[in-house]
Structure formats: C-alpha cells, structure tokens
Amino acid sequence: MKGKRLFLAVSGGIDSMVLLDLFHQLDYEIEVLHCNFSLRNTESDGDEEFVRSFCEAKSIPVHIQKFDTNKFAEDSKLSIQLAARKLRYDWFYSQLAKKNFDYILTAHHLDDNLETFLINFTRGTGLEGLTGIPAQNDKIIRPLLPFSREEIEKYASETNLKWREDSSNASDKYFRNKIRHNVVPVLKELNSGLLSSFQNTLENLNQSQSLVEDASNLVYENVIQEEGNQLKININELLKHSNFKAYLFQWLKDFEFTAWNDIYELVTAQSGKQVFSDSFMVLKDRDYLIVSPREDKDTQEYEIGEGFETPIKFSFCNVIHITNVNSDCIFVDEDALQFPLTIRKWKEGDYFYPIGMQGKKKLSKYYKDEKYSLIDKLNQWILCSNNQIVWVVGKRQDDRFKITKNTKNKLQIKLQ
Template structure:
C-alpha cells in the first residue's frame, strides 16, 4: 500500500500542474536528506527522472564525499547521472559576487544546460514547506512587499518544487523508514548565512511559543498567493490608467496620480520598475507638489515634473560624441539621425525651405571641417532674425523643451561658432543674403 507521503506528492504534482507523468524530470540532488528523499519518491512513484549533482569544491573532502554519495544513489536507483565541478571561488571573484550567489548562478546555468540538451522537461529542486516559510519570513523582515510573502512558488519557468507541501519531519521519517542514508553539509550547521540564522534560531523560538507556527505560516502563505493575484489584477488596471508610453519615455498625469488610492502602494509598484528605491519614493512623490523642471534620478531613469505630467525617461549614457565633417562628405550619420549635405548655386536655388529640418547657409560663412556635437551649458548663438546673442539654455526655455528633449539637441559649428541648432534654428550670421552666391543645404533625417 503506497505511503501517505507518496500519495501527497502525486496529488501535489496534479493540483499544481507541475508536469505530465510521461515527461522526464531532472532532479537536483545534493546528497542532503531532502533531495535524497525526492529521488527515492520519484523512483517509487515510477516517474521518469535523472539525477544531477554539482560539486562547488568549497568543502574539500566533504565535496568529494557528497559527489560519490550521489553517484552511488543514481546507480542504486538506476537513474541517469549528470555531474560537474565548479571553481566557485574564481567565479565569485571575477563576477564580483558572494560565494552564495556564485554557487546559485553556476548551479542553475548548468542545470538548465543539462535539462535542455538531454530531453528533460523540468528541473526539480527539493525545497520543502519550512524552506518556503523561511523565505517568506526573511522577505517580511527585509520589507520586500506582498510579492515576497508568497514564499517559494511550486513552479517558475522550468523549475519545479514537488516537495513544497511536505514538512521536514515527514521527510526525515520517510528517510528512516526506507533506511535512506544522506550526508549533511557542514555549512548548514553554522549561522554564517542569514537563512541558517532563521532556521536555527528564529523559527525554533517561534515554535516554542506556538508549536504549529510553521503550519500556520504555510497556511498564511497560501492565502498570500491568492491575495497577490487580486493585488496584481488591481495594479494592472491602475498602471493602464496612469501610464502612457511615448517612444522611450513614459508619462503620468500628476492630478490623476495624486487622486489614486492607495497612493503609496500604486506609486511604489510603478516607479520601482524604473529603478526607484524605497528611499527615493518620497522624493518622487514630492514632485507632485513641485514646479516644472524638478526631477529625481534613479539608477536607470529620470522622473521629471513637466507641467501637468511626470515624465519618466531613461538616463542617457554620457557619451558626448563629437563628429568632424569634411567638405567632401555628403552624408553624416550621428546619434540624432543623418545629415545630408549639398552645395547649390544661388541663382538655381529657388525659395528658402520653411522646414526646421533643412538649413540653408551662406557658403562664405561656412569653414570646414565642421563640428557636430551635443550642446553644452554656456553655448550661445544669434537666433535667425535677431541681432543679439542668446544662450541655448534660454532659447530652450522659450521653445518649452523638456529636459529629455534638451538632452537630445545637437549643434553644428564652424570655427567654434554655432551655425545651426540641428532641426531647430540657424544662426542669423550664416543666413542666406541677397549677396550670397553659393548655398550649403543641410537636410536632417531623424
């Protein structure tokens, strides 16, 4: 008669649509009790599976012991065996990450490689109920919001966790009943890592005052999963109502966001996707009351108050490219598009084009090579029709340019004198006059 744990496993796989019994599963087995029980259960259930083991070479003889132990298990269960060794410390150093992150990245990259090249449908890890509770509790303490409180999910992409329903004691009881031997990772006994601190101190203390603490928290986690579905649905509606995309930029109407309830949560969920931290959120919300032009810069974006809107725009890398243009060039490609140059005899020219994307300049005022560059503070020119010079920063205010638009402005200069604010206005000193004999025509294609 099948053991209750085996029935529970099969029910859990069915209820959560983890996989079809005809599919082959790659079991990640460390040699610890959880993964050993998982492999044993899959064998007894008659499910198709192979075993994969990673040696991170962090614990010398212990690592080799675990590797041999898991290889022997694979032989005993008559399952295909896949193994690898990593230089985890070298990877951590070269990628500037902790040993724990290095081990995780190496493990999952390799497991996915084995899965995809050997016909396995999914990778199974042996996370159990207490692992999920520990994760939710750690996330609660870190303040990750509702998404962190669902604990570990039964299925994410190609990774499944078929033992999430089981308590640790149940797995230990199965191992004893089946006389399964397993190895203990010595690092699990230390409090060096945060999870172990929760495992060895926080949860046992909670269980002292409430023995059913883990079960109760697991029930709360299930409720959180369902609450999160409703939360995401409502959030989706708010985002659709508030966010409008314009090319690379996003716009949010200030008044509409101010009236959104609950404001803090909606704002956090929107702006965190644009690199905003929880510490920056109050600064972003202050923009709702500020004057136009104020902004908050996150790690990836800038949130700008622009009249009745908040504009979210990517932070441009400060490339500050400079393009030198010789007299022979007829086409020039640059960050703002393409410029096309040609020389026209004045007598054959016709009337001056009205488009801002075309500049006609008096050839006698143009000395090559020309310099094409982004504008900078302190730049000035004589706007067409004016006898007085004007700073570009002032000109942009008159033109009602937003900060992202200003960042995209290029200028064309000759002998350190601006001839054209590309796509906007030429300099009065370079305009075509009745005395002009030759015209340089420049056309912008964005």
C-alpha cells in the same frame, strides 16, 4: 507532470535524496543535476561521488558541474550564497535548453518557506516578499513545498534512505542558519501548530497579493501609456489615487530600482529630476514620469561569426530533413540569407513577416499582442540578415526565410 522530461536538482542532502527517491519510484522520466561548488574541499567532492554512485546504481542519468565559486563571487562582487545561486540556476537553464527538458524540480519544503518568510520580514519587504516561495516559478517546480522537514526526515528514516550531511548547515555563519537554529525553534515552542498556521497565513497573503495585482492592472490602463521603449506615467491621473506609492512600486519593482523614496518624491519634484537603476531611469517631465532604459545599455548590434563575441550564441548546421522543431531552433533557406548575420534589440519602425501569417507586422504590434512588458521588449534579441528580421529569437521566425519545396540548402539555426 507525467509525460514530461524532468531534471531533479540533487545535492545529496536529505531533502533532495527524498525527492529523487520518490520520483524514481513513481517512474517519471528523470535525470539528475548536481552542482559541486568546491566550497567544502573533500566534503564537496564526497557529495559529488555519493550522488554519482547512487544514480549509477539506480540507472539514473546524472550530470555534474564543478564550479570555482569563491573566484566567481570575488570577480562578480557577490556574496558566496548569491554567487552559488547564480551559478546554479544559470547552469540549470542551460541544461534545460541543451537537453530539451521541460522542468527542473528542487527539494524546497515548508520549513524553507518559513525561513524565507522570516528573512524577508526581518530585512524589510513589501507584501510580495511575504507570500513565500512559489510552488512553480517559470521552469522551476517545488513538489515538496507542502511538506515539513520533520515529515521528510520521517520518510527517509522509514525507507532507510541514505544521504549526506552538509557540515555548513550546523554553522551560524549564514543568516538563514541563524533563523533556522535560533528563531524557528522558539516560535515552534510558542505554537506547536506553527507550520499549519503559517500555511494559512501564506494563503491569505497570496489572496491579498492577487487583489493588489488585479487593481494594479486596472489602474495601469488609465495612468500609463506605452510609447516605444518608454512608459509614460500620467501624474495627474496617478494622484487621483491616494495609495499612488503602492501602484508605482507594483509597476516599477521589476526595473531594479532601490531608491523608492526618491521615486515617490519625483511626483512633486521639478521637471528634469531623475532616478536611476543599473539599467533604467525615471525622469520627471512636466505632467509625466517617463521610465526608459539607460542609453548606455545594449544598443549595440553584434555580428555573428568566428572570433566575434556576442551576448547569445547560435549553432549552424546544414540538414537534409527538418526534425526536433522547438522554440530554440529554426530551419531556414540558407540561400535566402545574406551573411554575416547580426543580432540586436528592436528599433522603432521594425517589422517582419511572421511565419504562418499573411503580410507584414510591426514588431511593436507583435510585442503588444504577445503582452510583452517593457523589460521583455528590452531583453528580446532579433536575428537579422542585411537588417531584415530572420527570427524573433525563441519566439517567431520570419516567413521570408522559410524552407519551401524549392529550397536547395536547408540550414538549422539553434540557440545555444
């Protein structure tokens, strides 16, 4: 990670303070992110002040965000823990984009991994739910994952490191704490090498999951056709595999379905039967299961301008020179645009002229070449001028609007 710009998520607790101390001593380019969830009144404010003071003393830049977590949880109909998680990671990713940093580091460790495994096991899960917390997930990296809570506490003690105790950790109000206080100690008493055994088990489970994914990809090619924004699953080909339920789960698990038995029963159901998630549906149509987005989900086109509400935001700035080029920013010839600009999702027949290439390309072909999943396609926004694609947002600019030697007005368009 040398040469990368790193955010460290620091709560003030022992785990995150050890993470901060290590990376500060190793002389990485770091800045700190701290969330004040306003859940423990003066204690939360004390954590914020502790982190701020520590960073200022070490000349480490620190960014602090205060949330009304209770209100957000009530408005969003989420548990406090899920609300805090959403607030935290939404803010983390907004800071990555805003500051153009590379990664966010969190202080999850081996005991956290064991607790997560036991929580998933208790609630019921598939193989993927038993493979543990990933060491890296997109832009989130967890460098302390191989180390136990005991090792972290020993390091903090030997270095006289200060930290803040979270009083809620002592309570059994939350399910994780019940596992931590009442289950894990018994397991460690039964097996003094529990964490080592657990690491071996995780390695075996991850190897098994890798085999599942390989097999799933091979069968996918023979069973599924991608047509526009639909997946067509050939039932006759699917039933050649006795473990077809496992394949269906593997292919459809990211589509937010929960009624898995209903999906499995579609294979032998009458045509016309349907199963829904919040955003997708599966339809039995003769010899096929057809997966498609629900028609009420984001087919709208949004006009960009002052006073207009849009799902994503842009900033516009006239510039003299092109600088700081990255995936969240393009530079265009302003005079080539027709305002107002709009954003939308892709439509059948869309094409554009990818910058750096000769000629036009169907957007469906571009998505296929970039290995977009159906979900990726449905989540991808397109910036348009008079219905001509200016930018596959965050991915590829259109050549027709690029800056040339004849450009008089250079415009920077940046994703916020």
